[in-house]
Amino acid sequence: MIEDKFKIEVKEKEEYPVIPVDVYAVELIDASGEQVETYDSKQNPATEAEFETVYKFEFKFLEGVDDKGKTLVGTKIQKKFVPNYFWISAKGKNLLYQVVEAFKGSALTEEEVKMFNVSVLNSYVGKQIRVGIEHKQTAKGIYCNINTFYPAKFEPTSTKEADTTNPDDHHLNAEKKAPGKDIPVIDVDDDDGSINLEDIPF
Numbered sequence: 001m002i003e004d005k006f007k008i009e010v011k012e013k014e015e016y017p018v019i020p021v022d023v024y025a026v027e028l029i030d031a032s033g034e035q036v037e038t039y040d041s042k043q044n045p046a047t048e049a050e051f052e053t054v055y056k057f058e059f060k061f062l063e064g065v066d067d068k069g070k071t072l073v074g075t076k077i078q079k080k081f082v083p084n085y086f087w088i089s090a091k092g093k094n095l096l097y098q099v100v101e102a103f104k105g106s107a108l109t110e111e112e113v114k115m116f117n118v119s120v121l122n123s124y125v126g127k128q129i130r131v132g133i134e135h136k137q138t139a140k141g142i143y144c145n146i147n148t149f150y151p152a153k154f155e156p157t158s159t160k161e162a163d164t165t166n167p168d169d170h171h172l173n174a175e176k177k178a179p180g181k182d183i184p185v186i187d188v189d190d191d192d193g194s195i196n197l198e199d200i201p202f
Contacts, residue, residue: 017066026059102149
């Protein structure tokens with residue numbers, strides 16, 4: 001029998017702001033790596049699981065407003081499942097290439113690719129680039145994703161005003177606030193965990 005001390009609650013649907021499709025100035029506030037099961041391994045559960053390292057980049061917006069007219073400044077957004085290797089396919093350069101070249105401001109040379117290491121990625125924390133946002137409509141709602149990376153056009157003069165993050169606090173999903181406004185954290189939806197699924201539900 002269920003004890004009376006357990007209460008039945010009614011949860012309300014959470015509403016998140018929709019980020020308009022546009023290009024925004026952002027600052028990298030954290031970069032990390034994690035082990036995930038490979039796509040091929042998940043497709044063949046009969047075999048022993050195989051894992052690979054992927055990178056996760058967390059940014060905060062330095063400009064923009066959401067669909068409700070509220071500031072995006074300080075709002076955090078993540079790009080997950082960035083591979084830990086450089087690769088150029090028939091479709092073009094992979095995500096790691098795109099991220100690194102956005103921070104560098106120009107194309108990588110063959111020598112730079114050979115000499116590249118994790119310390120270079122870590123050096124990007126605190127630096128700015130611009131990212132393009134796209135929408136993906138699903139049965140769950142609108143997903144807002146980072147789909148392109150661009151070099152920073154300039155150093156915003158309002159960086160200090162935009163910086164709502166304690167320099168020593170880079171914990172994921174920490175609550176941040178700008179003056180007089182609640183700053184939301186935009187989480188990543190990893191329903192199936194496949195590479196390049198960094199959809200953000202709204």
